[in-house]
Amino acid sequence: MDIFTTMQEERGRLSQSENRIADIVLNDFEFAVNASIVELAGKADVSPPTVTRFCRRLGCESFSDFKVQLARTAYVGMRYFKPEPKSIAPADVAQDIITKAQNALFLLHRGLDIPAIEQASNRLAGAEMIYAFGSGGNSSMIASELQNRLFRLGLRVTASSDHSMQLMMAAAAKPTDVLIGSSLSGRNAELVRAFMLAREAKVPTIALTQSHSPVALAADITVPIDLPEGNNIYRPTSTRIAYLAVVDILASLVAYRIQPQATVTLRRIKQQLVTHRDGDDRQLLGD
């Protein structure tokens, strides 16, 4: 666990002096990582020993250990508390976007439901046919990414972003198939309907979505992805990056599970690309 989370969780259980320290660290992180124990104590209006005790309570060895822990999570974790970019200068915009993306990955990792992912990858690895569903600019990309990643492993996959097709496919699917759907908001009603249909037909379903959302509830297995969205309307979706990472993880696990088969297929695809020299992802298959 990282120190920031710990600090926020412990917040209630701390004494008032300790809370003041926590406040300062949380608010003025830059100051905190650079300050000595005396400076920090001074600013919080407490004595140095209190700071030491504060660090210990948070599970650190010592004050300097605390600072290291702090600096450690800072790069990613901290920025989460910072609001919008300082300016719209290109460098700031770039930094903001990259930071947000890193943050999304950070938070994703924190909240990842490993057992669910494992279960999902097992299902996928054993499926006779996989249907990947998603609509809207973002989820449809996830769906095709699933297709893209899984077909390379020698699996039978089709992706669809078309609601009507999704319903028909869900109706046509067999219990030995798997239906996997993505919805960033978790409120894609059509996808829910497709999942319902699948459920009636005993087709296993996997959802990549926000937990407790309608889509999540409609699926057999949910791989929850819960991230706060930034609020700049021009700046969507570091969330999408988190989804892609999840697809990456799923595909990797499936690959490990069906290793021999996958190697052969990959080699064949690669051969194809090298021979033709016009593909654009030779490198991406490894070299």
Added chain:
Amino acid sequence: MDIFTTMQEERGRLSQSENRIADIVLNDFEFAVNASIVELAGKADVSPPTVTRFCRRLGCESFSDFKVQLARTAYVGMRYFKPEPKSIAPADVAQDIITKAQNALFLLHRGLDIPAIEQASNRLAGAEMIYAFGSGGNSSMIASELQNRLFRLGLRVTASSDHSMQLMMAAAAKPTDVLIGSSLSGRNAELVRAFMLAREAKVPTIALTQSHSPVALAADITVPIDLPEGNNIYRPTSTRIAYLAVVDILASLVAYRIQPQATVTLRRIKQQLVTHRDGDDRQLLGD
């Protein structure tokens, strides 16, 4: 600049004692962030003052400042030096993928050519029509992402992953249009050809690709994206995430540039989605 890069760059200019310190820090990072100056000095077989001088030379205020800097970059930067995941246990695979993705973002940020990005976004903002090209599972995704992001801003865009279409479009484009192409490897010959065609017709071209690659050389403006690929054949493309981030940055800058127009279009699209309730990216337009 981060301390790791600095350390590696300074490596040659350091004295032997200092080099020994650098070695230890580079190799056993975990030890280094936790050690006191005496411990570190002991392990490197030098005196504590030498360690202090070492830190100063690297541009740090003091030893503790050095440790903070170290811990700071560690989360992302350090992992870069670590090899493949420890095991194929789901949790390790997940961590590996996420770390690699964060790393890609980190390296992207480090190597970002801001002026090029700014230039590119200006061109895009002023284009009468935008053609977004990319082939192969990955770059075609980038192309459609460009389309997806830019059309929301009220720009005229079309994306194509079809070589023949690309050539025809390049031939049909006017000097007031812009052609933007993505190639992860930089060796997509067809894209190079399309760029050549565009050049003849004085159509401005933008490339998202590896610097110094054929594609980069064929374009007017190159936004270089240089990242080392991991070598696990099942594990492609934290690179793709970096490309997406670049698209995000470009789109944001374009948005800022044409603000009033963009707001209106976004509102309209959003209206559309809310009314129909079946889209999946209401949130992604902001709220």
Added chain:
DNA sequence: GAATCCTGCAAATTATTTTCTTGATACGTT
């Protein structure tokens, strides 16, 4: 052979932690 630079020693300084003590609060007892 001179100058420069590296390096460690010892001293000085600074930072951190431990110990001890005080004061406050809560709880149980009369």
Added chain:
DNA sequence: AACGTATCAAGAAAATAATTTGCAGGATTC
């Protein structure tokens, strides 16, 4: 209700540990 005791927080001072500075010897280079 009042008193006493236990418990805990928090600071002061002392002790300890860590870090830095100044200085001098030694190596290296020109």
